[in-house]
Amino acid sequence: MAAIAADFSTAPVLPKWIAPVLLLAVAYGVVPLIGSSYLFEAILLPFLALGLAGVGLNILTGYAGQVSLGSAAFMAAGAFAAYNFNLRVEGLPLIGSIFLAGIVAAAIGIVFGLPSLRLKGFYLAVSTLAAQFFVQWALTKFSWFSNNSASGVIDAPKLSIGGLALDGAVGRYLFALTIVSILTFLAYRLVSSQTGRNFIAIRDNETAARIIGIPVLKTKLLAFAISSFIIGVAGVIWAFAYLRTVEPDGFDLDRSFQILFIIIIGGLASIRGAFFGAALIVVFPLGLSRLSGFLLGDVFDSGVLDMSQRIVLGALIILFLILEPDGLVALWDRIRRRLLFAWQST
């Protein structure tokens, strides 16, 4: 039985928890000391919010196999729900508002997940567009959601936890980092649990999943609920910690696609992948605009520059998907294996 002989390439594997723990130590202990406010405001805060949204969408799309184009709607639902809970419920701590906002997003996710019980793939993706358009329409149409503000743009409440004000750039960064870390850890636990295995089973073979007794309908709706909860909280971070305003416009279809790109580029069905993808999506345009501004800034106006950035980014995404369809995570793992191997053989 040569076939059975497994590939026991015995590379020295570090315990799984080491990398995340080191990363967190740097994120909490080093970055706040040395980071500039540009780093926090323009890079780390959007990175954290979009990374978390990517984690949420990856649970639904990467793991459970249900394609969604409604992510921005769930972000919006989370952001506006948190704003209104905070505004209208006396004495509710901010964390409570955020949790309840996640619940609201989850409930909306379940409603718009109902078509998944009948529809698959492309058809489901189109039906999730309904969520995108409906939520955005409702938030613009009913000014109650924006507390009847004339412009529809409202200031987010100042962040604080237990009386500790977290209003500066570093404070908001730590606030976002903490929520993102906790939810990411729970998401990681989830995808390696029985429920996570059920998600993958439904994605890979729905009939077989039903036959072995996985409650398919319930599990699909659960995927929508959990995913929307996480994306909803990501929306709160986006609005409260990053933009510091709440407005429907930022949560449009473009944003939904952006989050979908994040998980495709980062790697489907990978928690790490969401953050790889988010890093690329956030950092890459910044770098590109600096570069092009530096090289061509005098020749072209900013509109042309903006357009050409989008074209370059789009082309890079396509190129990347052709060369590495499994995403940045696969690329990363391959490079790491190479390095380990090289290190071993010296």
Place this chain on the structure above:
Amino acid sequence: MPLPTYALGAMEASVYAPEVFARGLPSVLQPAHLSEGDAGAAGSTANAAAPLLSLHGIGLAFGGVVALADIDLSVRSGEIRAIIGPNGAGKSSLINVISGVYRPDRGQVRLAGVGYAQVPTQRLAHLGVARTFQNLALFKGLSVLDNVGSGLAYKVRSNFAGQVLGIGRSRGERYDFLSCTDQILEFLDLTAVRDRLAGTLPYGLQKRVELARALVAEPRLLLLDEPMAGMTPGEKSEMADFVRAARDRFSTTVVLIEHDVGVVMGLSDRIAVLDYGRKIADGTPDEVRNDQRVIDAYLGVASDNEALSRDEARAGI
């Protein structure tokens, strides 16, 4: 042909270790094979009892194509019941009817005394029925361990929050998941590939993983749709040994579809022969072997012309 002995060796030992019995887990595993005096109970005593599974007047058509016509079939507890027939005879359709994937146009499926117009697929595992598929239906993105363990999903009662936090029922379930799965893996000699992604295994092993996923649920009734298709002769006889051993160990009743007549004759207690969706023979291997209609339809060498006209007849031309 020399049988691979390591597989048989593995079966000598009890499949489930004592501590698993202590936890009172595998209920189906406890009868028959545990007590020496009861040996052979599965095969002989069950004959008198009502059949575990019976089909009554099952008919099924897809558009103009009649897949099944007025099929009666009974399966006794503990037997290996083969269904054979040429390509397109309706064998897979029959398994799909039994497992509720298809709803028959007419007729009834009786399972353990309860009649169904359509067997409820989502409760199939609870009814003690497990199956494999003609075309592999593994979860490609899961490891072998997780694929096989997913066969226990029907028992899971903890919710996702408990699982994420690692509290409540989920802990015991995790323990059961690992112990039951590892023992089935060992039984089917899959331990070496335990942590590989199922999709990366060679075909023959994937077939065996699917058998393991079905077996881990401790089914009363096991439906196998061509478990040996595409295997080498060596792999086939190995698989045949596994099927027989599974029946003997777990006193599971087996419905087996297989094209290899040699394997079927050696393995089955009774054989039903389908052709054009009709049952043309039913009996012991010897009876079936000597049945003239079977020889004509299946075992004999059909000429190309005959094969052609069969296709035309099926298409309703």
